[in-house]
Amino acid sequence: MTELDMATKWPMYIGGASRTSERVTPVLDPGSGLVVASVPAAAREDALEALSYAQKGTEIAANMPSHQRMRILNQASDLIRARREAFAVLIATEGSKTIREARKEVDRCVDTMHLSAEEARRQEGEVIKFDQSPGSENRVGYWQRGPVGIVLAITPFNDPLNLVAHKVGPAIATGNAVIVKPSELTPLSALKLAETLYEAGLPREVLSVVTGSAHDIGEPLVQDPRVRMVSFTGGLKTGTHIAHQAGLKKISMELGSNSPVIILADAELEAAAKACVSGAFWAAGQNCLGVQRIFIEQGVYDEMKERIVALTAAIRMGEKMDESTDMGPLITSREATRVADWVEHAQSRGARVLIGGERQGTYYRPTILEGVPTGMTVLEEEIFGPVASLVAVKDLDSAIHQANSVNYGLQAGVFTRDISSAFHAIKKLQVGGVMINDSSDYRIDAMPFGGVKGSGLGREGVHFAAEAMTEQKVVCFNL
Numbered sequence: 001m002t003e004l005d006m007a008t009k010w011p012m013y014i015g016g017a018s019r020t021s022e023r024v025t026p027v028l029d030p031g032s033g034l035v036v037a038s039v040p041a042a043a044r045e046d047a048l049e050a051l052s053y054a055q056k057g058t059e060i061a062a063n064m065p066s067h068q069r070m071r072i073l074n075q076a077s078d079l080i081r082a083r084r085e086a087f088a089v090l091i092a093t094e095g096s097k098t099i100r101e102a103r104k105e106v107d108r109c110v111d112t113m114h115l116s117a118e119e120a121r122r123q124e125g126e127v128i129k130f131d132q133s134p135g136s137e138n139r140v141g142y143w144q145r146g147p148v149g150i151v152l153a154i155t156p157f158n159d160p161l162n163l164v165a166h167k168v169g170p171a172i173a174t175g176n177a178v179i180v181k182p183s184e185l186t187p188l189s190a191l192k193l194a195e196t197l198y199e200a201g202l203p204r205e206v207l208s209v210v211t212g213s214a215h216d217i218g219e220p221l222v223q224d225p226r227v228r229m230v231s232f233t234g235g236l237k238t239g240t241h242i243a244h245q246a247g248l249k250k251i252s253m254e255l256g257s258n259s260p261v262i263i264l265a266d267a268e269l270e271a272a273a274k275a276c277v278s279g280a281f282w283a284a285g286q287n288c289l290g291v292q293r294i295f296i297e298q299g300v301y302d303e304m305k306e307r308i309v310a311l312t313a314a315i316r317m318g319e320k321m322d323e324s325t326d327m328g329p330l331i332t333s334r335e336a337t338r339v340a341d342w343v344e345h346a347q348s349r350g351a352r353v354l355i356g357g358e359r360q361g362t363y364y365r366p367t368i369l370e371g372v373p374t375g376m377t378v379l380e381e382e383i384f385g386p387v388a389s390l391v392a393v394k395d396l397d398s399a400i401h402q403a404n405s406v407n408y409g410l411q412a413g414v415f416t417r418d419i420s421s422a423f424h425a426i427k428k429l430q431v432g433g434v435m436i437n438d439s440s441d442y443r444i445d446a447m448p449f450g451g452v453k454g455s456g457l458g459r460e461g462v463h464f465a466a467e468a469m470t471e472q473k474v475v476c477f478n479l
């Protein structure tokens with residue numbers, strides 16, 4: 001793939017074979033609104049066929065030696081690196097990231113695939129001391145890990161390449177077959193990733209990518225007992241629905257948040273302001289880790305507000321492919337309208353818009369609010385748009401109390417120079433990760449990643465996803 005073949009009918013991959021369909025779903029560039037490609041609108045029968053191939057794929061995948069899994073994943077990583085720009089253009093065309101943001105996603109995907117290759121050799125087990133139990137003195141044995149079988153990977157629009165890699169890489173590393181159902185809005189990056197894996201030597205039955213509506217293909221796949229694990233990344237409402245539908249199978253839920261950052265008076269203020277602004281407006285705020293609620297200790301509130309507003313004013317919103325653009329559009333005009341509605345509702349109840357608050361089509365200006373009354377959706381729910389709220393707090397405990405008061409808990413940031421404050425916050429914050437002197441928006445692909453409460457169930461991060469995609473088997477010899 002050297003050049004993108006846009007504005008054409010893209011095939012999907014069922015058991016690795018490319019398939020077209022009379023019924024197609026258009027893929028739009030959210031910046032221009034133009035159709036850039038179309039993908040098959042798969043039917044229930046396509047999903048069931050993908051399942052039959054995946055059943056054959058489980059045998060093939062489980063029998064692939066670790067060195068072969070490693071070679072395929074490393075080769076795919078190398079190919080993605082070599083095609084960095086083409087992948088970045090694809091992400092920035094079908095999605096709402098700018099070209100500079102898209103390049104970073106490609107670099108992370110290269111790393112994710114490489115980490116997955118390493119994971120293939122790390123499927124460790126443990127010797128079991130059977131003789132600790134009276135009567136078992138003559139037994140020896142161990143436990144080992146094996147694949148679950150078929151993993152269904154359901155992915156969102158906002159990181160259309162790397163979040164697919166976060167499921168496909170560990171699944172291959174651990175000897176599973178995998179069916180990907182990418183977002184209807186951004187299916188192209190997932191399809192290119194699959195092509196790259198086939199080219200790297202992945203046996204075709206091991207991976208299918210089925211494109212189409214959640215209703216037509218998502219539900220039959222989620223409910224099918226042949227699927228042994230549903231690995232889902234997306235919104236809380238969808239995740240809850242899928243968890244109910246899935247029945248008796250493993251589930252992993254990587255859901256959203258409205259992440260808090262706490263800035264104490266002793267913090268390095270400029271660093272905190274920069275991290276908050278970058279974390280609030282990365283990918284136009286369409287980021288599960290995005291900074292949404294900024295709690296600032298009263299003594300430094302005015303100074304922080306000034307710094308945050310000044311940095312926000314410097315963000316260049318515009319055309320995604322322009323190298324000087326910092327922030328692109330939202331994924332659809334419906335989403336942009338929803339964000340505008342939430343802000344207007346907060347304003348009608350007394351919130352002040354310090355900067356931003358304007359929508360033009362799919363674009364929404366970087367927006368900072370203050371004085372938002374408690375209970376407003378902009379504080380309680382995940383906005384998934386470029387809007388952050390400043391909240392003055394009297395001390396750390398008050399900030400922690402408010403940070404914990406919502407039904408989300410993915411990551412939190414805390415800015416302080418005081419070690420006791422840092423450890424107090426680490427202990428009390430109800431989240432999956434606490435970043436000291438970073439915003440909530442800090443992540444590397446090798447760390448355990450996931451949330452508590454409405455932010456999810458289980459952890460990704462390559463090693464941890466790989467572990468979740470396996471079952472333990474005990475082996476015992478009676479000598």
Ligand code: NAD
Pocket residue numbers: 154155156157158159163181182183184213214215217218219222233234235236238239241242254255256257287288289382384410450456
């Ligand atoms: P979404 O929940 O609308 O959709 C996610 C995926 O689920 C899509 O592929 C969609 O087609 C599919 N889907 C919807 N209904 C389904 C059903 N009934 N059966 C099967 N599949 C179904 O999410 P989105 O708008 O694409 O993405 C944004 C959300 O994802 C945000 O809430 C964000 O926080 C979250 N997210 C979480 C993480 C994380 O790692 N925690 C990362 C990125 C995004």
